[in-house]
Amino acid sequence: MDAFEGVREFLAVAETQGFTSAARSLGVSTSHVSRRVSALEERLGVQLVARTTRRVRLTDAGGEYHQRCAEMMQRLEETNQLVSGQMAEVEGHLRVSVAGMFAEHHIVPALAGFAREHPKLTVEINFDTHYVNFVDERIDFAVRYGAISDSSLIARKLTDHRRIAVASPAYFDRHGHPKKPQDLRLHNCLVCGDYQRWPFEMADGSEDVRVSGNWRSNNEAAIVEACRAGVGVAYLQRENFGNALLDGVLTPTLEPFWAKEISSWIVYPSRKYLPTRARRAVDYLLDHFRDWQEPSNRKIKASKAAAQGL
Numbered sequence: 001m002d003a004f005e006g007v008r009e010f011l012a013v014a015e016t017q018g019f020t021s022a023a024r025s026l027g028v029s030t031s032h033v034s035r036r037v038s039a040l041e042e043r044l045g046v047q048l049v050a051r052t053t054r055r056v057r058l059t060d061a062g063g064e065y066h067q068r069c070a071e072m073m074q075r076l077e078e079t080n081q082l083v084s085g086q087m088a089e090v091e092g093h094l095r096v097s098v099a100g101m102f103a104e105h106h107i108v109p110a111l112a113g114f115a116r117e118h119p120k121l122t123v124e125i126n127f128d129t130h131y132v133n134f135v136d137e138r139i140d141f142a143v144r145y146g147a148i149s150d151s152s153l154i155a156r157k158l159t160d161h162r163r164i165a166v167a168s169p170a171y172f173d174r175h176g177h178p179k180k181p182q183d184l185r186l187h188n189c190l191v192c193g194d195y196q197r198w199p200f201e202m203a204d205g206s207e208d209v210r211v212s213g214n215w216r217s218n219n220e221a222a223i224v225e226a227c228r229a230g231v232g233v234a235y236l237q238r239e240n241f242g243n244a245l246l247d248g249v250l251t252p253t254l255e256p257f258w259a260k261e262i263s264s265w266i267v268y269p270s271r272k273y274l275p276t277r278a279r280r281a282v283d284y285l286l287d288h289f290r291d292w293q294e295p296s297n298r299k300i301k302a303s304k305a306a307a308q309g310l
Contacts (some may be wrong), residue, residue: 006040
């Protein structure tokens with residue numbers, strides 16, 4: 001008996017999360033896929049797929065089997081490419097999870113360039129900050145900020161970012177500049193998501209200052225617009241403010257106390273089969289952002305001096 005009998009059908013079910021969709025992708029009947037997967041389960045003596053009336057999901061054994069078989073198929077594909085001296089054409093469905101204005105202004109255009117080079121590839125970009133279940137949501141990789149607490153993930157550094165505190169000149173005319181981070185407790189602070197503790201660097205180490213205000217949003221663009229309108233003080237990654245800093249529309253404050261740089265990362269499960277489409281996209285992004293830099297401190301300080309008429 002062929003050791004690979006039923007494996008191809010099982011992988012298709014795992015990737016598409018359905019027998020009908022798997023059959024469609026393979027160009028065979030649904031009953032054929034079901035028979036092959038059932039025969040594979042009987043041969044192995046373990047249930048790989050839990051079937052319900054509404055959905056199909058992998059059992060724990062099925063998840064482990066899928067991972068190992070998929071990795072094996074990837075190695076076979078790479079070996080075939082190596083022997084033939086050809087690079088496989090990128091195709092299929094690439095699903096990426098991102099969040100924030102950096103993703104809107106930089107990640108999306110970069111992925112659009114990747115898609116332009118590979119017209120047979122379908123790209124789906126989901127904007128969400130929640131914890132990603134890569135298997136259930138069928139996400140190939142995600143782009144996230146800050147420390148990655150989940151040690152089961154592979155994290156590849158993409159860019160560095162500096163969080164800065166700014167407000168409009170009109171706001172500072174009314175309320176004055178804070179002298180130290182603790183003074184922000186007396187200011188109207190624009191809260192992004194649940195981040196009510198803003199980190200700053202003090203002489204004796206880092207300190208989180210709890211802030212509050214009358215404007216809150218999980219959308220960075222909404223925070224920036226309120227800041228431009230003079231509502232309060234914002235503390236976000238520098239690139240979120242665009243040319244508003246250089247044009248004097250917004251003015252930095254508390255520069256000596258800004259927190260250290262945080263990094264953005266491409267993350268994916270360390271034991272997950274990374275298909276060619278995802279691996280090539282990851283490599284493309286890493287190369288694209290290799291020399292990426294935020295606006296320099298010199299330009300921002302110059303904008304502040306211009307805003308104050310110095």
